Amino acid sequence: MSRFTQRVRRVPRLIGYTIVTVGLIAWLSVTLSTRVQMPEGLTHDGSARPLADAELLVDTTYLDADGRRQSDQAIFDAVFKMIADARELIVIDMFLFNPFHGPEPERTRDLTSELTRALIDARAANGGLTVVLITDPINTVYGGLEAEHLQRLRRVGVEVVMTRLTALRDSNPSYSGLWRWLARPFGNTTEGGWLPNALGDGEVTLRSYLALLNFKANHRKTLVADDGRGGLRALVTSANPHTDSSAHSNIALRFAGPAAVDLLRTEQAVLRFSSDDVRIPDRWLRVAPRETGKPPDATIRIVTENAIESAILDALQVAGADDRVRLAMFYLSDREVIEALKAARGRGADVRVLLDPNRDAFGREKNGVPARPVAAELVNAGIDVRWCDTHGEQCHFKALLVETAGNGRFLSVLGSANFTRRNLDDFNLETDVALSLPADHALAISMTTWFDGLWENRNGRHFSVPYTDFADERAKLRWTYRLMEATGWSSF
Numbered sequence: 360m361s362r363f364t365q366r367v368r369r370v371p372r373l374i375g376y377t378i379v380t381v382g383l384i385a386w387l388s389v390t391l392s393t394r395v396q397m398p399e400g401l402t403h404d405g406s407a408r409p410l411a412d413a414e415l416l417v418d419t420t421y422l423d424a425d426g427r428r429q430s431d432q433a434i435f436d437a438v439f440k441m442i443a444d445a446r447e448l449i450v451i452d453m454f455l456f457n458p459f460h461g462p463e464p465e466r467t468r469d470l471t472s473e474l475t476r477a478l479i480d481a482r483a484a485n486g487g488l489t490v491v492l493i494t495d496p497i498n499t500v501y502g503g504l505e506a507e508h509l510q511r512l513r514r515v516g517v518e519v520v521m522t523r524l525t526a527l528r529d530s531n532p533s534y535s536g537l538w539r540w541l542a543r544p545f546g547n548t549t550e551g552g553w554l555p556n557a558l559g560d561g562e563v564t565l566r567s568y569l570a571l572l573n574f575k576a577n578h579r580k581t582l583v584a585d586d587g588r589g590g591l592r593a594l595v596t597s598a599n600p601h602t603d604s605s606a607h608s609n610i611a612l613r614f615a616g617p618a619a620v621d622l623l624r625t626e627q628a629v630l631r632f633s634s635d636d637v638r639i640p641d642r643w644l645r646v647a648p649r650e651t652g653k654p655p656d657a658t659i660r661i662v663t664e665n666a667i668e669s670a671i672l673d674a675l676q677v678a679g680a681d682d683r684v685r686l687a688m689f690y691l692s693d694r695e696v697i698e699a700l701k702a703a704r705g706r707g708a709d710v711r712v713l714l715d716p717n718r719d720a721f722g723r724e725k726n727g728v729p730a731r732p733v734a735a736e737l738v739n740a741g742i743d744v745r746w747c748d749t750h751g752e753q754c755h756f757k758a759l760l761v762e763t764a765g766n767g768r769f770l771s772v773l774g775s776a777n778f779t780r781r782n783l784d785d786f787n788l789e790t791d792v793a794l795s796l797p798a799d800h801a802l803a804i805s806m807t808t809w810f811d812g813l814w815e816n817r818n819g820r821h822f823s824v825p826y827t828d829f830a831d832e833r834a835k836l837r838w839t840y841r842l843m844e845a846t847g848w849s850s851f
Contacts, residue, residue, distance in 0.1 A: 397664065397785055398526050400628025403621070404666035407658035410794065411616030415805045418598060418609045419813070420467075420752045422821040428750050429820075430467050434598045434611045438582055439477045441592055441613075445584040446485055448591075448643055449478070450626050452493040452579045452790075454775070455601035457506065459559025461722030463751065468605040475508040482515045490517045491637060493629055495577045496524060496570070500556055502547030503567030522577035522788065523633040530786035531574055531847030542569040574847060577788040579663075580775045583623050586615070591643070593619035595661075595774045595792050597689075597757045603721050606752035610687070610773055610809075612792055614659060620646045621661040625790060657800055660793040667776045668695065668783035670793040674761045674770040675699040680707030681764040685810045687713040687756035690777035690851040692729035692844045693784075701740040710742045713813060715754035716829040722751070729779070729840040729851055731831040738826055745814060745823040757791075760806055762798055769796045769803035779851045780844055 416437050420430040442449060458471045482488055492512060499506050499521070509519050525543065529535030545566060552562040557571075582594045596611030598604070620643070627639045662670045672695060678684050684703050691697070691714060704710045717730040734744045747754030758773035774791030776782040782789050796803045813822045843849035 397528065398628065398632040400625065400631065401788070402664040402666050402785055403625045403628070403661060404669065405618070405621045405661035407655075407660050407795065408618040408621065409616055409655035410657040410659045410796070410802070411614060411618075412592070413612060413614045413659070413802050415802060415809065416594075416596070416611040416613060417809055418607065419820070419822070420606045420608050422748070422750070424819045428606075430606050430752075432468070434596055434609055435468075435470055435473065435600065437611070437613055438594060438600075439473065441582060441584045441594065442477045442481050444587045445481060445488060446587045447488060447585045448640070449481065449488065449490045449584045450493075450582070450623060450639055451478075451491070452577070452581045452626055452629065453600050454495050454576060454578045454580060455497065455599035455604060456494050457498040457559070458508070458602050459556070460603040461720070463722035465603045465606050465721075465751070469602045470600045470605045471508060471602045474600040475511060478512055478517055479515050482517060486516075489640065491520065491626075491630070491639065492517055493520045493522060493577070493579075493626060493633070496521050497558070497576065499549075500558060500563045500567045501570035503549060503552055503563030504556065504561050505549050518637045520630060520634045520637050522629060524573075524575050524577065526632045527575055527788070528786050529573065529575065529847075530781050530784075533846060534848070535573055538569055538573050542566060574781070574850065575786055577629065578775050578782065579788050579790045581622060581626065581790050583619055583626070590615060591619035591623070593622045595622070595790055597755050597773070597775055604753070604755070607755040608747065608752065609755045610758050612773060614792070617646045618659045618661055618792070620644060622790070625661060625663050629788065657796045657802075658794070661790065662772070662793050663790050664788065665783060665785045667772065667774070667789055667791045668693070670772045670791070671696055671759055671778065671783075672699050674759060674772060674793075675703050677763055677770070678703040678706065678708040678761050682708045683760075683762040684708050684710040685713075685760040685807070686711070687754075687758050687810060687813065688778055689715045689753060689755045689757060690717070690729060690779050690782075691733050692779045692840065692851055693782075694780075694844070696778045696783070697733060697736065700737065700742060704740055704742050711814060712737055712742055712744045713754075713756070713810070713823060714744060714746055715749060716746045718829070719749050719751055719753055726836070726839075727829065727831050728836060728849075729844065731829060732837040732840040734826060735830065735832040735837070744826045746826065746829045747813075748822060748824045748828075758806075760810060762803070762807065767798045769798045769800065769806075770794065771796075771803075771806060777851060781847065781849075781851065786847075
């Protein structure tokens with residue numbers, strides 16, 4: 360065989376090697392670029408503002424004395440009242456806003472239809488009302504399905520903005536590099552879907568699933584509206600206007616004052632990278648100069664993305680002997696937060712953690728990750744853990760309470776963020792409020808009473824059960840959680 364023939368036969372192999380090499384280089388280059396800088400205005404660490412007109416709002420699903428499931432709700436009733444009162448401006452940012460349902464649809468409330476109707480009625484009552492709705496592409500299965508309720512809102516003049524998630528960092532770089540290189544350039548379409556929609560009815564394309572596996576979201580849940588008298592009111596919550604989520608237990612804080620303007624500014628930041636033309640009018644974004652004199656005794660700060668983790672760690676680091684730490688959480692997995700909880704217990708703080716058992720997911724059963732291996736670790740460190748006794752719904756609270764005996768202060772962080780790597784490390788978009796109050800402040804007392812009522816099953820409401828009821832200390836589960844948390848290959 361001649362040298363020429365040998366070289367010719369090597370050409371396909373060389374081409375193959377070249378393609379693989381170029382592909383690996385491209386994948387690595389995109390993978391290494393996943394730690395991109397967040398768009399301007401995100402990771403907001405707000406100034407301490409005077410707490411004004413604050414109200415704790417809670418949705419709670421529990422078993423009554425006869426063992427029947429009951430659901431007391433306040434959050435979206437307050438949302439609809441704020442929308443009805445508005446005359447000039449509504450800016451709402453909600454993660455899950457769709458009628459998708461699992462194998463056993465939740466029938467507590469059709470929140471998707473209720474919010475759609477509330478916004479349509481507000482526009483009909485006042486044609487000059489500016490309504491901006493920011494939401495996540497999951498509600499169209501990442502462009503694979505038409506969302507009829509969003510189309511209805513657009514037709515009446517609501518500015519519907521889909522968050523441009525590709526501007527955000529990727530939490531699972533081992534996959535995201537390939538997705539950005541091979542799938543993202545082809546976009547998506549609502550035509551020609553042939554795969555069942557894993558989130559609900561209809562069929563979607565393969566591209567919808569490829570985008571879903573990139574695991575990132577605008578996970579915020581906020582509302583700012585004018586109060587009809589020239590001022591602003593705001594609400595930050597853990598609750599979604601998602602019909603299948605309507606029985607979930609959730610928490611919210613409604614407030615007014617300069618912090619509402621700060622919240623608007625964080626939403627303007629999302630609009631800047633997600634829309635070419637939709638903006639909040641400048642006149643609503645101005646904060647009145649801070650009054651001189653004695654600082655306010657009760658303050659609120661707007662914190663988003665990684666600034667939420669800083670607020671959490673700051674609150675936990677002050678907890679020591681004779682102090683009380685209370686945490687009610689859906690997903691708890693972030694290593695820094697877990698170590699901070701254990702450290703607070705080590706300094707003598709009384710630490711109680713109320714967790715969702717991570718077993719219910721819209722009619723589907725989950726394996727208990729990350730809650731159960733994390734709970735085992737906390738209990739081993741001397742922390743008291745109880746479980747929300749869910750029955751199809753989720754215990755969707757996201758709230759930390761710290762009461763310090765030495766200086767009589769009460770600190771709290773609550774909102775949309777689960778205490779996980781994805782929620783706290785600048786991957787998802789999240790919004791929380793950080794509160795600093797006197798321990799005898801009415802809001803502090805309300806929040807403490809709320810947590811203690813769940814922990815102790817007060818007033819004939821069965822809500823929580825002991826750690827042993829859902830304990831799972833298998834090494835396999837522990838390492839599954841640690842691997843999923845570290846790599847980003849998870850939904851938490």
